[in-house]
Amino acid sequence: MTSAAEDVLTYVYAVVPRAQAPHEALAGIAGVLGSPVRYLDEPEPPADAGAGDGAQGSLAFVVSAVPRRDFDEAALKDHFEDLDWLESVARAHHDVVQTLAGHATVLPLRMATVYEDDARAREALVRRRAAFAERLARLEAQTEFGVKMYLVRSDAAGPGAEPAPEAALSPGKAYLQRRKAHRHAQEAVHAQARLAAEAIEAAAARHASQRVRHAAQSGALTGPEENVLNDAYLVPDDLAETFRAAVTDAARDFTGVRVDVTGPWAPYSFVTPPDEAEEAPDERDAMDGPGDRDAPDTPTAPDTPTGPAAPGSAGPAEPPARPDIRRTAP
Template sequence: MNTPGTLTYVYAVTRPTDRLHEVLADLRGIGRAPARLLTPTGAALGSGPAPPAFVASDVPARDFNETALKDHFEDLNWLEEVARTHHDVVQAVAAHAPVLPLRMATVYQDDHRARQALTDQHHTFTQRLDQLHAQTEYGVKIYLDPTTHGPQPPTGAETPTAPQPPASPGKAYLEARRAQHHVREAVHRQAQQAAEAIEAIAARHTTQRVRHAPQRGALTGPQENVLNDAYLIPDDQADQFRSAIAAAARRFPDVRIEVTGPWAPYSFAMPPADAPEPPP
């Protein structure tokens, strides 16, 4: 039940387990509010496994109503804090139960509206949880190291050491640019070969792939991200997948291959069929 002046914030869909109930007893969400499970409204929805439930907590209406969210989405510090807490809750649940992460700032007017949405989407959530059973998301990224991109063009006139004749500044610049271009082409060819090797490994060990746009800016630093894929991997294949990627990485010394995870299946979780009702 909501406390006065709050809305219902939903982090994920899950299928309750005994261990999850224990974890939720100590789990805190946004603003240190206690996390809780919301189950569907009405009678039990069939026999068999427990029906899907929402992991939720109360959030202040003043910060999460429609108008406030528009302002907060311009505040990077606020966004970072909310995103980190959202992720921490999802990961805590994923460690003990199947989970479908929901988008950050999925908010309902109250628990009753959230339970009704859960009931309305029972079939969709049940089907997706079944499809993701015993599978986990891993990321694979390829980076180009800027130090492999060849020599930098000279900034002024430089005379090579003897016995080579002096080169004009213009000629030295062009030669340096040509060498830089050749090295960069070779590195890109190696990155392409690495991507093909990863694709072959994925065909043996993964069930789904999502290709994300390469990352840019502060997320990558001086390195250039040229591949940013997410894979859904059966839990009994995860060790083989990681080992195979590590072995492949040793064949391509001029690029960096990074494996991240395990993650909750953010890239593979189906969003709700209907958008949440905007809070008041």
């Protein structure tokens, strides 16, 4: 007969500086599969904690107990084919991380980061303390904003696009002329979008400390519009409204494009420091894959914040609209 402790695993959402994260911050939060959320403190912080590594005293994992039957290796292989299950877990993961971000500097860990028990999770927290502390220091007093630009399609080809009435042309020539007009209209729209992107990037850079460029979204996430810019910016808290206003103003002078500024979000896109970004894809390849029960203890950023993340991604994707799990809405 198995004990209750043997039937559960320890699910880890994020790392926080314990002094910034009061117990009341977790009040009323339902975690993955409705599980209660709690802090798992390191045994005892080093005597020099906070001196040089940026940590503010002791660190803690934010954790839940989850059923082994849903998060062991075999179960995860099945669950990661189930989009409804993925969405549910990704949203719950994001809700916990985003709630904590309102109280503390938060370092999100990948969705489905699980350990055999609290003791194994605490060992990982102690072992990776210096890396976690350094990354928390880089993120302190900053949050993530998303900037997306879409092409606004028009049925009209534009002035002067049809130089001759189709009635005066053969069917073949009329078809070719329509294709030519459409191509010219598309080129004009994309040229306008490039100028708009340059203006937006220049405005955003004045008020942000870092930028990550994600792949453009497509399909159901964008609807009929074409997404041509999908960037994330790390913005100091005291510049958040200035950043939003600057980006919105920069886009105002351009026709044929629509710009969305979303946030603030927990800094999912900035978990990996800039000087490690080139190594992140290899790190992800080594860590991804269902059933990583002793999941990697070094967080990595998702390829793009859009859609559910695989086990081992740095948080839910751009929420599924930033909650794109974070975003159905960082």
